Amino acid sequence: MNSEPLNPSSPFAVVVNGDREICSLPLVGKDGCRLPVETRAWSGRWNGADCLFVISKNLSKQQQAEQEKKKLQAQLLHAQKMEPVGRLAGGVLPERAGLQVVAGLGTGIGRPHQKPR
Numbered sequence: 001m002n003s004e005p006l007n008p009s010s011p012f013a014v015v016v017n018g019d020r021e022i023c024s025l026p027l028v029g030k031d032g033c034r035l036p037v038e039t040r041a042w043s044g045r046w047n048g049a050d051c052l053f054v055i056s057k058n059l060s061k062q063q064q065a066e067q068e069k070k071k072l073q074a075q076l077l078h079a080q081k082m083e084p085v086g087r088l089a090g091g092v093l094p095e096r097a098g099l100q101v102v103a104g105l106g107t108g109i110g111r112p113h114q115k116p117r
Helices: 011-016 060-107
Strands: 037-046 049-058
Touching: none
Parallel strands: none
Antiparallel strands: 037 049
16 A cells, blocks of 8 residues: 655644644535534554544534524624613503503593493
């Protein structure tokens, strides 16, 4: 089996040389879609031969969870911004409704119909 030396600037070489522990290198799945992965690589020996060990972890679900978290945080921030408006409306609208009832009673609009005696 022929082996080619690693390109010193490749993500694997940077990890194998000890400059970094992890590299982000997208892999292509069976369906052709790129998968975000976290890859760890190190050199070693297997059955007396030099080799490169590589382990990759699929980060798709983690990234989806982070996007959902950002979406929920944005919704929470929006709700927090709207809360003072709701409090203001909750305090002002009942007062106006109360004025309308009082005004309605004075004009006869708010009185129930009574049967003549």
